[in-house]
Amino acid sequence: MRGLILAGIAALLGLSQPSQAKAFNDPAENGGRWLTRANSDDEVGEPLNIVISGDSDPLVMQVDDSTPGGFYTYWDSLHFQQEFAGIHLGGDQLANVGDGLVAQQGILRYNYNDRNGGTLYESRNGGNHIRYWNQSSTNALFIAASAEMDKEANHMIIPNGYNLGRDWIAGNATAKAINNATADLTQKGQTVGYWTRNGDAATNVSFTYETELSFKSNLTTYNSSMVNHNEQVSVNGNPPQDGLVALLKVSIKSGNNQVNADSWAVAHGVSYVFATLSVILSAIYLVY
Numbered sequence: 001m002r003g004l005i006l007a008g009i010a011a012l013l014g015l016s017q018p019s020q021a022k023a024f025n026d027p028a029e030n031g032g033r034w035l036t037r038a039n040s041d042d043e044v045g046e047p048l049n050i051v052i053s054g055d056s057d058p059l060v061m062q063v064d065d066s067t068p069g070g071f072y073t074y075w076d077s078l079h080f081q082q083e084f085a086g087i088h089l090g091g092d093q094l095a096n097v098g099d100g101l102v103a104q105q106g107i108l109r110y111n112y113n114d115r116n117g118g119t120l121y122e123s124r125n126g127g128n129h130i131r132y133w134n135q136s137s138t139n140a141l142f143i144a145a146s147a148e149m150d151k152e153a154n155h156m157i158i159p160n161g162y163n164l165g166r167d168w169i170a171g172n173a174t175a176k177a178i179n180n181a182t183a184d185l186t187q188k189g190q191t192v193g194y195w196t197r198n199g200d201a202a203t204n205v206s207f208t209y210e211t212e213l214s215f216k217s218n219l220t221t222y223n224s225s226m227v228n229h230n231e232q233v234s235v236n237g238n239p240p241q242d243g244l245v246a247l248l249k250v251s252i253k254s255g256n257n258q259v260n261a262d263s264w265a266v267a268h269g270v271s272y273v274f275a276t277l278s279v280i281l282s283a284i285y286l287v288y
């Protein structure tokens with residue numbers, strides 16, 4: 001229903017919508033590969049090991065801070081956010097997911113459950129982070145996840161860090177930890193994310209997401225020697241990554257729920273000050 005309404009609105013606004021929602025198109029069929037490029041001078045890169053499926057709720061594909069319930073709200077529900085105070089550390093990577101070689105849209109870091117500075121802690125002490133690219137033919141989002149070491153270790157990827165980074169995210173998204181994913185593993189679960197306009201608590205709304213997780217195999221055909229830091233990441237003589245791509249199909253179970261009882265005014269388009277004033281006036285009326 002929501003999809004229909006959104007599609008209807010998009011049609012009214014003349015926005016282009018893929019005629020039929022599709023999970024994703026294989027980048028390799030369009031000159032791309034399932035590997036980023038660490039930088040423009042380097043052939044090596046990091047596995048694109050997560051895809052947010054193009055047939056997810058279209059709201060989740062909106063990579064835009066000002067969209068309640070969009071991409072960033074979903075990632076808030078997974079404890080990931082943009083870098084603290086806009087401090088950008090580390091270089092941008094490139095990838096071709098079928099639209100030509102382009103720079104990452106952005107980077108998000110695990111916030112250790114602390115929205116105020118948790119990502120700064122990640123930048124210094126290491127942890128999980130993602131880089132992401134959209135695919136124009138399907139709206140799917142291609143993600144390179146990896147768990148890294150601290151700043152002193154120059155943000156080297158930890159042993160097994162590509163698989164671990166992917167599985168921690170897939171585990172958080174479905175509320176069930178994953179130990180060494182296999183191609184036939186599927187699970188689903190719910191998460192809750194919050195959105196505010198510029199941190200204003202009065203605008204705080206929550207969204208409940210349901211993520212259906214499955215894995216795709218046999219897509220990553222590149223040679224292990226192309227994987228950045230492959231020798232340090234590889235464990236027990238295994239390849240640096242297991243070749244599985246986590247596919248996340250995200251739906252919205254409930255959205256736009258006001259977090260604070262007294263922020264009803266936001267939903268009604270009334271200014272907070274005016275609402276407070278009217279409550280005071282009502283109270284005076286009741287007293288007299």
Ligand SMILES: *[C@@H]1O[C@H](CO)[C@@H](O)[C@H](O)[C@H]1NC(C)=O
Pocket residue numbers: 061063105134135136139
């Ligand atoms: C994909 O990303 C590019 C560049 O960031 C942007 O111009 C474009 O609008 C995005 N497409 C979608 C469908 O979000």
Ligand SMILES: *[C@@H]1O[C@H](CO)[C@@H](O)[C@H](O)[C@H]1NC(C)=O
Pocket residue numbers: 110128167168169170171172175176177178
């Ligand atoms: C959630 O992510 C954190 C950090 O990336 C990880 O330590 C934890 O095991 C994950 N939880 C689940 C249920 O996968």
Ligand SMILES: *[C@@H]1O[C@H](CO)[C@@H](O)[C@H](O)[C@H]1NC(C)=O
Pocket residue numbers: 160179180235236238
């Ligand atoms: C998962 O795989 C890693 C790397 O091969 C291995 O070290 C670890 O023991 C495995 N864990 C489990 C629970 O099988």
Ligand SMILES: *[C@@H]1O[C@H](CO)[C@@H](O)[C@H](O)[C@H]1NC(C)=O
Pocket residue numbers: 115194196199200201204205259
């Ligand atoms: C929004 O509400 C949630 C849940 O109460 C809270 O954890 C979060 O800090 C709030 N965000 C802001 C910016 O107030």
Ligand SMILES: *[C@@H]1O[C@H](CO)[C@@H](O)[C@H](O)[C@H]1NC(C)=O
Pocket residue numbers: 183217218
């Ligand atoms: C992946 O490739 C292996 C070996 O080439 C094959 O045995 C397996 O059936 C393939 N799996 C899928 C899901 O296509």
Ligand SMILES: *[C@@H]1O[C@H](CO)[C@@H](O)[C@H](O)[C@H]1NC(C)=O
Pocket residue numbers: 223224225
């Ligand atoms: C992978 O690349 C290395 C180094 O270029 C080469 O020695 C090896 O034969 C390649 N393996 C495959 C399966 O192509």
